Amino acid sequence: MGERIRHLVIKEFIQLLRDRRMRAFLFIVPVIQVFVLGYAATFDVNSVSTVVIDFDRSSESREIIRRFTSSGYFSVKANLTEDREVIPLLDKGKTLCVIEIEKGFSERLRKGIPSEIQVLMDGTDSNTAMIATGYVHSVLKKYGSPKGGTDKSPFRTRIWYNPDLRSKNYMVPGVISLIVMLTSLIVTSMSIVREREVGTIEQLMVTPIKPVELIVGKTIPPALICFFDMILVTIVGLFWFNIPIRGSFLLLALCTAIYLLSTLGIGLFISTLAKTQQQAIMATFLFFQPAILLSGFATPIENMPQVFQYLTYLNPLRYFLVIVRGIFLKGNGFDILWTEMAMLFLLGFLIFTLSSVRFRKRLN
């Protein structure tokens, strides 16, 4: 039994690694993903492009503009003098934020009459608009408090685990879960469907090879490659993006193995649906996209409608994301993560068993 699996695994590795495009997919795409998600997919809001219309032209109004600029969150692009120039700038998306200081602002301020500043915000991207509005408030609040000074509020907020609120810290560990899923889906389903397309599966089926041996031999190579990719992404995260890993790497490896049960199982399942390699890729992405959206990868599950929240319980990605982020950022151990691990194992066991049964049926 072991002998046949060994030969199948060797053959799979030769086929995978001899193909230049496959090599790129397996080892370069993951690195690109880390970089794209590490740099580009960030929720951090800084340098909001801002336009200022200062009708007051006083030292007070200039001080306010200076404070916006020096806060680091706003980049003041233009200082306009006319109202009607503003709307086209917002329409075309050239600016996100417009600050308008009316004439007489400083005079009223000096007389102690409440004065107002108008802020227009492009709400197309609601998330960014909310965050930027928050920054506007904090800049103005500081200006408004006595002697431009100290915050007397009794609240002290301390942020744990990711004190600088870096999106990178949140995104990069998540990439591991995406890469492992995508790689196992594509490699498993493609390697089986290709054999069916070319006709070699028939040749295998007249040999004494057993379906179990075929399943094991077909899933070991993608599993090993996924482990390699997991380590690759972790290294890039640690040394390039300075993402902390506070928990145990061994626990991460163990959880990856549990997670692989589900992802390889789904890959096996796709191979039973698809007749051609194109169909396999189509099916992979049809599954992959909603799986990301319903995982908590980018948007919190708690904000979803109840029905979708229930759906996420069937998504292995959901549990693995909690585990990965817990290990990287919070240093969680087995004592905290065991429920996720148990759920992930249960789900993986079910998916893998059902897919294997279906796979065996498809062979005959």
Next chain:
Amino acid sequence: MVDEYAVEIKGLTKKFGDFTAVDRIDLKVRRGEIFGFLGPNGAGKSTTIKMLCGLIMPSSGSGTVGGFDIWTEPEEIKMNIGYMSQRFSLYEELTVMENIDFFSGIYNVPRNKKKQRKAWVLNMAQIEEKKDHPVKTLAGGLKQRLALGCAILHEPPIIFLDEPTSGVDPLSRRNFWRLIEEMAGEGKTVFVTTHYMDEADNCHRLVLIHRGKIIAEGTPSELRSSYMKFDIAELLVDQPFVAMDILRDAGLEASLHGETVHVSLESYESCQDEIGRILKNAGLTIKGIEKVPPSLEDVFVTLVEGRE
């Protein structure tokens, strides 16, 4: 394992929905014989072979291969057969040697025999100097022999070959039949399908299958004598296609054989002149006419047309 027959089937049937691909076939293949399974494309040849190899399950009927039951002992059957299809199912990205390694591993060729078996394949396929080339760079004939070699690395006593010579040049085809004869000489049973009638003469015994049913069986010479009540006239004419149509319109059974037209006649001697007359009236000249022994193709054409 002492039975006389390598393959024995009774009432074997395969239905795909409403379509009956194989319809209650009975046949027996003796050990050590080259058994030819003949028929046009879609007649049910491949379906029958696939049922015997355990690739698909029959709808009904029974059978044994190498003494093992096709319903209950597919695993034992797989240890005792080699199967090669017209697709020459090799791994194209892998080299010749890697393919041989792979299949010898899958077939569990014993360690002490591995080296000798691998060398045997390289030698049999005459592929020694290409052993490190990827299979996709090989010519059809080489691929065909390599596919055969990989299919019988484990020295099975029964070998199934499904259209093994399709898509291969004539010289390679002839070489391949020499290999088949050698294997039969070593006592192996070879079950081969083909739609090339000229190859059928290499078989010891033949079964003709048409639309899922067996329509004739016997040795090549038995088929010629017992199924052919007619004489065959071979005509050499300028426009064989036109001549064939004219003769068919006149109610005769005519078929194309290369450059010549074959006509089956009750008696060559009495009908010879009539054919000349028919063609002359149509403005065609006969360059030659002679009585020939029926080929298997003639037999097949007569049998099939008799059923349509």
